[in-house]
Amino acid sequence: MIKQYLLAPGPTPIPPRVLLKMAEPIVHHRAPAFEKIMEEVREGLKYVFQTEREVLVFASSGTGAMEGAVSNFLKRGDKAICVRGGKFGERWAEICEQFGVIPVNIDVPYGKAVDPADVKKALDENPDVKAVYVQASETSTGVAHPVKEIADMVKERENTIIVVDAITALGVFDVPTDAWNLDIVVAGSQKAFMLPPGLAFAAVSEKAWKLAEESDLPKYYFDYRKEAKSIVKNQTAYTPAVSLLMGLCEVLRMMKEEGLENIFARHARLAKATREGVKALGLELFAPDSPSNAVTAVKVPEGIEGGKITKIIRDEYGVTIAGGQGSMKGKIFRIAHLGYADKFDVITAISALEMTLNRLGYPVEFGKGVGAAMKVLEEE
Amino acid sequence: MIKQYLLAPGPTPIPPRVLLKMAEPIVHHRAPAFEKIMEEVREGLKYVFQTEREVLVFASSGTGAMEGAVSNFLKRGDKAICVRGGKFGERWAEICEQFGVIPVNIDVPYGKAVDPADVKKALDENPDVKAVYVQASETSTGVAHPVKEIADMVKERENTIIVVDAITALGVFDVPTDAWNLDIVVAGSQKAFMLPPGLAFAAVSEKAWKLAEESDLPKYYFDYRKEAKSIVKNQTAYTPAVSLLMGLCEVLRMMKEEGLENIFARHARLAKATREGVKALGLELFAPDSPSNAVTAVKVPEGIEGGKITKIIRDEYGVTIAGGQGSMKGKIFRIAHLGYADKFDVITAISALEMTLNRLGYPVEFGKGVGAAMKVLEEE
Numbered sequence: 148m149i150k151q152y153l154l155a156p157g158p159t160p161i162p163p164r165v166l167l168k169m170a171e172p173i174v175h176h177r178a179p180a181f182e183k184i185m186e187e188v189r190e191g192l193k194y195v196f197q198t199e200r201e202v203l204v205f206a207s208s209g210t211g212a213m214e215g216a217v218s219n220f221l222k223r224g225d226k227a228i229c230v231r232g233g234k235f236g237e238r239w240a241e242i243c244e245q246f247g248v249i250p251v252n253i254d255v256p257y258g259k260a261v262d263p264a265d266v267k268k269a270l271d272e273n274p275d276v277k278a279v280y281v282q283a284s285e286t287s288t289g290v291a292h293p294v295k296e297i298a299d300m301v302k303e304r305e306n307t308i309i310v311v312d313a314i315t316a317l318g319v320f321d322v323p324t325d326a327w328n329l330d331i332v333v334a335g336s337q338k339a340f341m342l343p344p345g346l347a348f349a350a351v352s353e354k355a356w357k358l359a360e361e362s363d364l365p366k367y368y369f370d371y372r373k374e375a376k377s378i379v380k381n382q383t384a385y386t387p388a389v390s391l392l393m394g395l396c397e398v399l400r401m402m403k404e405e406g407l408e409n410i411f412a413r414h415a416r417l418a419k420a421t422r423e424g425v426k427a428l429g430l431e432l433f434a435p436d437s438p439s440n441a442v443t444a445v446k447v448p449e450g451i452e453g454g455k456i457t458k459i460i461r462d463e464y465g466v467t468i469a470g471g472q473g474s475m476k477g478k479i480f481r482i483a484h485l486g487y488a489d490k491f492d493v494i495t496a497i498s499a500l501e502m503t504l505n506r507l508g509y510p511v512e513f514g515k516g517v518g519a520a521m522k523v524l525e526e527e
Numbered sequence: 528m529i530k531q532y533l534l535a536p537g538p539t540p541i542p543p544r545v546l547l548k549m550a551e552p553i554v555h556h557r558a559p560a561f562e563k564i565m566e567e568v569r570e571g572l573k574y575v576f577q578t579e580r581e582v583l584v585f586a587s588s589g590t591g592a593m594e595g596a597v598s599n600f601l602k603r604g605d606k607a608i609c610v611r612g613g614k615f616g617e618r619w620a621e622i623c624e625q626f627g628v629i630p631v632n633i634d635v636p637y638g639k640a641v642d643p644a645d646v647k648k649a650l651d652e653n654p655d656v657k658a659v660y661v662q663a664s665e666t667s668t669g670v671a672h673p674v675k676e677i678a679d680m681v682k683e684r685e686n687t688i689i690v691v692d693a694i695t696a697l698g699v700f701d702v703p704t705d706a707w708n709l710d711i712v713v714a715g716s717q718k719a720f721m722l723p724p725g726l727a728f729a730a731v732s733e734k735a736w737k738l739a740e741e742s743d744l745p746k747y748y749f750d751y752r753k754e755a756k757s758i759v760k761n762q763t764a765y766t767p768a769v770s771l772l773m774g775l776c777e778v779l780r781m782m783k784e785e786g787l788e789n790i791f792a793r794h795a796r797l798a799k800a801t802r803e804g805v806k807a808l809g810l811e812l813f814a815p816d817s818p819s820n821a822v823t824a825v826k827v828p829e830g831i832e833g834g835k836i837t838k839i840i841r842d843e844y845g846v847t848i849a850g851g852q853g854s855m856k857g858k859i860f861r862i863a864h865l866g867y868a869d870k871f872d873v874i875t876a877i878s879a880l881e882m883t884l885n886r887l888g889y890p891v892e893f894g895k896g897v898g899a900a901m902k903v904l905e906e907e
């Protein structure tokens with residue numbers, strides 16, 4: 148028996164009380180029992196998104212809501228700035244291209260956050276840009292982008308919206324939808340929401356809805372306006388993922404019980420402990436300047452095969468972390484600390500890493516990383 | 528306490544062993560444990576679809592795969608025949624219009640199956656038609672369309688494909704994908720697959736893949752070709768609905784244990800018993816000529832308010848059936864008998880209906896409908 152620990156950046160572990168809630172007999176989605184769930188879900192989502200707006204709910208993974216954040220608001224031939232600093236930034240540009248929108252790409256070196264000055268330059272050079280697409284947390288590199296600074300610039304421009312992929316940011320660190328004037332914020336169920344994948348969310352500003360009126364791109368399943376009309380009636384336009392919504396209702400209760408401030412503080416603590424633990428082992432952070440509190444990306448040390456770290460830590464120790472994606476494959480590994488995560492998940496991750504590296508011939512003084520992590524966990 | 532019974536055409540009740548499987552700790556979708564599940568799922572789906580092809584899996588409800596069955600195969604300005612005999616037939620035409628495909632609509636009176644001669648006429652008059660979109664089972668009216676007859680005509684035409692929405696047909700009655708030369712067959716998780724909503728499936732023929740090469744319509748999340756490349760590696764292009772796939776793996780085991788022939792016979796028996804029970808109460812079937820074995824649509828008797836039937840049977844007796852949709856609202860009600868359904872679900876439905884109608888002043892001889900249903904259940 149090897150006990151299993153899931154420490155990858157989504158899906159994240161699901162609290163037992165949520166698993167059990169989803170194991171209850173299913174309810175019909177056009178019946179009062181479901182509408183009661185949706186009513187509570189709507190309120191809870193507003194709380195987590197920090198918004199007065201309705202939050203739309205889709206039966207899809209986050210990418211579906213990202214697609215809708217292009218197809219519902221832009222027109223064929225429109226220009227959009229895409230901050231490309233990793234796999235998910237690139238996804239924004241791919242979606243734009245697929246729909247006939249012209250991406251104005253800001254290519255950011257992997258591991259770095261975008262410089263707001265570069266966004267300003269792109270906005271100034273392309274005054275006709277309709278939208279700026281960016282990640283709050285770029286999961287593939289472990290970077291947090293300066294969303295507020297970008298939002299402040301976009302706010303000044305009447306016909307430009309900011310669209311934030313907050314899939315691994317929402318419920319991890321502070322991304323207040325309304326306070327920062329974020330026009331569209333997209334999230335997904337399998338991250339800080341502690342649920343299985345299969346739900347995507349989107350909050351939309353009045354400024355964005357205005358753009359939607361002129362949009363001529365095709366959309367059917369991800370029709371934001373159709374969903375906006377349904378959600379106020381505690382319904383969805385198409386058959387919703389009922390069991391996940393039953394779980395979401397329970398998750399939102401947990402998040403309210405803990406409180407957003409405590410949730411952010413917990414994630415900050417776990418992230419810092421992970422970073423300090425990793426550094427104490429002589430390893431180098433991949434995104435030292437602007438790390439996301441959702442996931443810590445670490446450079447694979449010289450002379451060690453990156454794929455072996457993720458394989459041994461999983462197969463020999465039962466700890467699932469993530470490797471690098473795309474061109475980062477073999478060069479980094481990623482330890483997640485979001486969602487249903489606490490102190491001993493960090494301790495587990497760092498100690499498993501110590502043992503794994505030792506097996507691979509990397510010089511490790513057992514307990515050194517764990518000790519550094521514990522210091523943070525006790526001090527903060 | 529009012530014990531609850533779900534007898535609506537989706538979501539359908541979920542077997543306890545499947546609920547428990549989905550309540551197990553979630554696994555990471557880029558790890559061997561998941562790929563093992565997917566390998567079994569692939570085989571199981573081929574069995575239920577009766578195909579040698581790979582069956583694509585989407586994290587969405589069935590409508591998402593329907594959208595993809597347009598956006599991946601057609602070009603802007605292409606013509607497509609849409610059999611419109613209910614809400615879901617109309618959905619095909621809506622999707623086509625949204626994507627710039629010109630629908631050639633065959634409007635079929637609600638409650639009737641399409642006449643294959645009308646499809647032949649439309650095909651002859653529009654030799655450039657690229658696709659015929661049809662439901663195997665039109666859930667909104669309880670009608671089964673003559674899919675085989677249409678497929679036989681389409682087979683002869685080199686550049687035309689037949690696309691079948693089999694969302695409430697697959698696993699209910701015989702719709703053999705390969706044997707009938709169905710080019711695209713779409714299904715969803717919350718019907719005969721006995722799962723919560725959130726998964727959609729699609730099987731695609733070589734003839735359809737050829738069309739896909741020329742398609743110029745935008746698609747990203749529902750990119751069939753991208754999914755086809757992933758599925759053979761036991762993966763999906765985007766984050767899959769992992770917990771539902773864990774449940775699907777279990778469901779497919781159950782379906783193999785029972786065997787397709789027995790599954791079809793069970794549904795035929797339950798459907799016939801429901802129809803006979805309803806008729807014995809003096810009620811009129813809405814689709815007497817070509818009823819689907821998934822759901823029985825019944826005309827609301829003169830002088831009774833349709834909405835009251837579905838409300839009283841649910842609120843007073845705990846039995847959730849479905850009303851009519853769109854223009855059928857208040858005119859019909861629908862009793863489902865698909866998925867995890869057996870004899871006493873029919874008995875429950877008919878006896879609850881007897882008591883409900885009696886309350887509403889409709890003359891009922893208690894036990895008459897139930898007796899007629901029992902006769903079928905014991906004879907068949």
